[in-house]
Amino acid sequence: MVNGIPIFKHWVPEWAIKIILFSLILPTLVLFFLPFANINAAAGFYGSEPADIQFSVALFYAGYVGFYSLERRFFRYLAAKEYFVIFTVLEILTTLACYHTNELYILFPVRFFQGMLFSSTVNLSLSLMFTRLHSERAREISFSVFFGMLICILPFSNLVTADLIDSYDFNWVYKVALFSYLPCLCSIMACMNNVRLNVRFPLYKLDWQSFVYWSLILTLLGYVTIYGQEYYWLEDTRIFYSVLAIAVSVIIYIARQKSMKRPYLDLEIFRFRNFRFAIFLIFVLYICRFAMNVTNSFFASVLRLDPMHISYINSFNLAGLIVGVIISCAMILQKKSIRWIWFPGFLLLLGFHMVMFFLFNTEANEDNFYLPLLVQGLGVGIILVPTIIYAISSVSVAAGPSATSICSTMGYIGFCASAAVINFCELYEKSRHYNAFQDHLTKVDNAARQVLLLHSGNLLSKGLPLKQSGRGASKLLVNAVNKQVQIRFAMDYYELMSVMLIVTLLLIVFFPYLNRTVIYLRSRRLSPA
Known part of the structure; x- marks a missing residue:
């Protein structure tokens, strides 16, 4: 209720309201990392490079983070029901545009605009949710549920869309998302009263x-x-x-x-030492989170798993994320020291990277990766929500929205930094390792000659002519070298991540001000997006 006026009509049960509120966010969440569901299929559909697909995700993320502070003005100007109808119709139109285009110069601005609409979706849904919650316990649980959905959406999106993308063109997923908006729109129009969450604030002097x-x-x-x-x-x-x-x-x-x-953003929040440390940890966490792209690349290029099987393996990572969020929520409610949340979380991430360093090989069983992926999800799930709440708790209530926006910004910067480091290692380190292998793989090298003779003999036994078997053997040797180069690149990257996590753990241990802030949400009006 807002000022004694019910937001939803009296005949709508509480469980239905919760379903409606979460259904507002889910379709747009799926669109967030949708191009990562099958990056090669997306690149093939648009006739582009994988880097262009990465950039389309970055544009969505940038639109979400950039529009957050300005969106609050529109949020205060329009009634909740009116606002929802407007941005949902716009989301349907942008999704329709993505479905009908395969040109990047159209896709890129549309993706940025979708990010802006995602900011509106999140703010409205969570504001409706928070105004219904009167206890600190309920607010923190809802906060955990939202950010849990946000970090789970990448493996969840891969899981639900892998079969669809494999059976149809990539843009069919946009068609499915298009129809998923319609039930939400109809539910809100039928169940919601036309009330305001805030006093109407005119749209003058928009910054x-x-x-x-x-x-x-x-x-x-x-x-x-x-x-x-x-x-x-x-x-x-x-x-x-x-x-x-x-x-x-x-x-x-x-x-x-x-x-x-x-x-637009209150820069005074950077004067708080705990806030600066918290956003640094968010930055580190997001770099580690997107290290999963290296693992998925290893599955695809070395183990030759198709996107469907990769999504099935990543379901263990999804399970770890869910369990980690539940554990962190329970620890927050029990007022546990932030050290006892951060330290085991980052220790789990360090364990994942160190174990994966030794698991990278040309051949492996799928079940060898179940437990490491579960541990990685567990570590991320334990860390994320308490860190964001800790950052917001470190500043004044009035500066909470700016603190939340900066937390989202640091997540975006972590995503960009992860892409930069992965691209550097992939392009530079792979070429370095490839050249090192070439220095030894010559026709006078005994090991290379033995491998070529072995492959050539196998091909001859399968009926290939002598000349073609020699070419085939050379091609198989090159493929083996490429696999080794991919493995060496993944090992180098995970070694770098392990060093970064060890430094982070040392900072957590020796940072003297961690326990000066009590982590809880002090504002019922806070929109945590």
Whole structure:
């Protein structure tokens, strides 16, 4: 209820309201990381490179993070039901545009706009949810449920869409998402009263300039980190001018925020030491989270698993995420020390990376990876929600929305940094290892000659002519080298992640101010998106 007026009609049961609120978020959550469900199928459909598909996800993420603060003005101006109908219709139109296009110059701006609409979806759904919750316990459980859904959506999306993408064109998933919006729209129009969650705030003096600068910074950051290694960083004029534009925009943005009475983002929150440490951990966590892309690449290129089997294996990671969120929620409610949440969480992530370092091989059974993937999900699930609540609790209630926005921004920066490090290791380290193998694999090398003779003999026994068997043997040797290069790249990356996690654990142990903040949500009006 808002000011004594029920948000939903009296005949709607409580369980139905909860289903409606979560169904508002789910279709857009699936669209978030949808291109990652089968990145090769998406690249083939759009006639692009995998980097372009990564960038389409970054644009969605940038639209979500960039529009968050400006969206609150529209949220206060429109009634809840009216607002929902508007952005749901827009989401249907953008999904229809994605279904009918295979051109990147159309897809990219549409994906950014979908990210903006995702921000609206999250704010409305969670505000409706939070206004119904009167106890601290209920608010923290709902907070955990939302962010649990957010971190689970990548393996969940892969699981539910892998079969569909394998059977139809990639854009069929957009068609399914298109129809999934209709039940939500009909339910809200039938069940919801036309009430306001806030006093109507006129749409004058919209700070759209800050939104433009902030979105430009985020978009260019994604462009630089995703395409930088491919274009040799600052040697390419596109990357050089993008970095220059980021630097100029940051300077203008900071100067503008400091001069404004009501800034787009309250930069004073960076004065809180606990907040700075919390967002650093969020940054580290998101880098570790997207290290799963390396594991999935290993499954596909070395073990030759198809996307459906990869999604089935990742269901163990999904189970770990769910269990981890439940455990962290229970620890928050029991007011456990934040050290006893962070330390075991990051220790589980370190264990996952160290175990996977030794599991990377040219041949392996699928069941060898079940437990490590479960442990990785468990670690991420334990860490994420308490860290975000800790960051918000470190600042004043009035600065809570800015703190939440920065937490989302650090998640985006972690995503971009992960893409940059993976691309660097994949393009640079793989070429380095490939050249090292080439130095030894010559026709006078005894090991290489034995392998070529073995492959050639196998091909001859299967009926190939002598000349073709020699070519086939050389091709099989090159494929074996490529597998070894992929394994070495994955091992190098996970070794780097292990070092980063060891440093993080040492910081957690020796950081002297961790227990000065009690982690709980103090505001019922907080929208945690």
